[in-house]
Amino acid sequence: MINLVEIAKNQINDAIEKSVSKAIAAQQLPQVQLDEIVIEVPREKQHGDFATNVAMQITRQAKKAPRMIADILINHMALHDTYIEKVEVAGPGFINFHLKKEWLYQVLIAIEKEGADYGKINIGNNQKVMVEFVSANPTGPMHMGNARGGALGDCLASVLDWAGYDVTREFYVNDAGNQIEKFGISLEARYIQLLKGEDAFPFPEDGYHGEDIKDHMRDFIALEGDKYLDVESEERKQAFVAFALKRNIDKLKADLKAYGIEYDVWFHESWLYESNEVQETIDYLTEKGYTYKDEDALWFKATEFGAEKDVVLVRNNGIPTYFAADIAYHRNKFVKRGFERVIDIWGADHHGHVARMKGAMQAIGCDPDKLDIIIMQLVRLFRNGEIARMSKRTGRAVTLSDLLEETSVDAARFFFNMRQAGSHLDFDLDLAVSQSNENPVYYVQYAHARICSIINLLAQEGIKVQSTDKLNLSRLIEPEEIELLKKLAELPEEIKGAALSMEPSRITRYVLDLASLFHSFYNACRVKVEDEELMMARLKLVDSVRIVIKNVLNMLKISAPEQM
Numbered sequence: 001m002i003n004l005v006e007i008a009k010n011q012i013n014d015a016i017e018k019s020v021s022k023a024i025a026a027q028q029l030p031q032v033q034l035d036e037i038v039i040e041v042p043r044e045k046q047h048g049d050f051a052t053n054v055a056m057q058i059t060r061q062a063k064k065a066p067r068m069i070a071d072i073l074i075n076h077m078a079l080h081d082t083y084i085e086k087v088e089v090a091g092p093g094f095i096n097f098h099l100k101k102e103w104l105y106q107v108l109i110a111i112e113k114e115g116a117d118y119g120k121i122n123i124g125n126n127q128k129v130m131v132e133f134v135s136a137n138p139t140g141p142m143h144m145g146n147a148r149g150g151a152l153g154d155c156l157a158s159v160l161d162w163a164g165y166d167v168t169r170e171f172y173v174n175d176a177g178n179q180i181e182k183f184g185i186s187l188e189a190r191y192i193q194l195l196k197g198e199d200a201f202p203f204p205e206d207g208y209h210g211e212d213i214k215d216h217m218r219d220f221i222a223l224e225g226d227k228y229l230d231v232e233s234e235e236r237k238q239a240f241v242a243f244a245l246k247r248n249i250d251k252l253k254a255d256l257k258a259y260g261i262e263y264d265v266w267f268h269e270s271w272l273y274e275s276n277e278v279q280e281t282i283d284y285l286t287e288k289g290y291t292y293k294d295e296d297a298l299w300f301k302a303t304e305f306g307a308e309k310d311v312v313l314v315r316n317n318g319i320p321t322y323f324a325a326d327i328a329y330h331r332n333k334f335v336k337r338g339f340e341r342v343i344d345i346w347g348a349d350h351h352g353h354v355a356r357m358k359g360a361m362q363a364i365g366c367d368p369d370k371l372d373i374i375i376m377q378l379v380r381l382f383r384n385g386e387i388a389r390m391s392k393r394t395g396r397a398v399t400l401s402d403l404l405e406e407t408s409v410d411a412a413r414f415f416f417n418m419r420q421a422g423s424h425l426d427f428d429l430d431l432a433v434s435q436s437n438e439n440p441v442y443y444v445q446y447a448h449a450r451i452c453s454i455i456n457l458l459a460q461e462g463i464k465v466q467s468t469d470k471l472n473l474s475r476l477i478e479p480e481e482i483e484l485l486k487k488l489a490e491l492p493e494e495i496k497g498a499a500l501s502m503e504p505s506r507i508t509r510y511v512l513d514l515a516s517l518f519h520s521f522y523n524a525c526r527v528k529v530e531d532e533e534l535m536m537a538r539l540k541l542v543d544s545v546r547i548v549i550k551n552v553l554n555m556l557k558i559s560a561p562e563q564m
Helices: 004-025 066-075 101-117 144-162 178-196 211-224 233-258 269-274 277-287 322-336 353-363 400-406 409-416 429-433 440-460 479-501 505-524 532-555
Strands: 050-052 084-090 094-099 128-132 166-173 265-268 291-294 297-300 311-314 341-347 371-376 379-383 425-428
Touching: 004 050, 004 066, 004 084, 004 094, 004 101, 004 479, 066 084, 066 094, 094 101, 101 479, 101 532, 128 144, 144 166, 144 341, 144 371, 144 379, 144 400, 144 409, 144 479, 144 505, 144 532, 166 233, 178 211, 178 233, 211 233, 233 400, 265 269, 269 277, 269 322, 277 291, 277 297, 277 311, 277 322, 297 353, 311 322, 322 341, 322 353, 353 371, 379 429, 400 409, 409 425, 409 429, 409 440, 425 429, 440 505, 440 532, 479 505, 479 532, 505 532
Parallel strands: 128 166, 128 341, 166 265, 341 371, 379 425
Antiparallel strands: 050 094, 084 094, 291 297, 297 311
């Protein structure tokens, strides 16, 4: 696992620390305490490959102007046996580092060596992490929020995989509690109405009004007829729920699989009741003194843990709330199954639930900092420049399966992963299906296909990609070549940044930037030139770009076509 950016930063860090020690020994600086040295890529290319503000960091301790400190450090800096070619002071005291081109050429050797694994790192040390995402209510179809959550969650899990974590993808099936009771009542009402007329049974105001409820009961009647009209209501509702819930869950699984998502675990809320874990959790909180009774309901003292208000755990009818089951579920994750870190992706409407859940983790003896909750903002679909609320096929609200009929899985996963989870997203359906450079997924896939075409055409002439030990990589000196090399070297660091920030959109932006740099290179530099040495070096460069684009698209579960 080669991370050339990390190697370069470590060399720079080491050179700075040694120069500080030498300056102190030469009595040009007093004793100073170095905190973490910040090394970043400058915004302006002329400022070098990396820069540090360390001189500003120690100004107070050194009692000298930052620029004077920077000059002293440079005078004591040893550059031999490093990739550092030149060091200079800029502005008020920044230290800029220019690296030898040999550093960049190493990236082609690293990509050749690691191939499909190039970019993988190990900051996770096999830490056991769960990413729980989508977890759509199984009483109905998946909406656009679920579609976005699916892309974000699955891509984040892939990034964590590549960063060296032991990742489990999990879907939490809410097949117990109030919503299932409401589901049963809604199904029962539609069943009787379909058989006896709408006036025969009042439909509950807070029931599920979607057409899918009618669809379920039409299919049930086609199979079973009217024999459940004479059955007790509870038995009847149980039969309807068993029938419709299985169909819905099977549809969830099929739609998500078609979307490229396969979960390691489908965890059912009902299991928490069957195993008595909900009651165990309520008893644990009560024994610890974190509950109280009010108007025959049992409350959790959430305000003792920083939440704005306390929360009901058990209603006055004796039925536990969804929150009680959710605490038990998270206790199951940490205590029963031993996950060291849990990441939940929730919709914006769950924002107020975060502090309560974090407090509940502390109350049950789990570290709340090991629970990361990503709040995902809303999606707006656009078709023909207008907000699209209805499916073209069904005329109903657009579901995940409707979306995948209008656009490709590749486009959906790419578009949903282009923005940070916390930002609102406008999804342009017309752009997603267009074959133009304005369509970002097409733009990236076309870069991959164009490289494959270059390689195939040259191979037909007997010109094939060679190993780096047979090439003169120092021929790659054009600005477009250097920028491509730098971008290739950044992939492991981008994966590290995406894993630590839990922002997989960084990887989508990275591959877009890489494709853009390749297209610029293609327009400026011919691969097939008379100078064979240069041609072979450029062929190796574009083949390395192909490998990296494919690696990133594979990570995001997006296809990398060889022809377009």
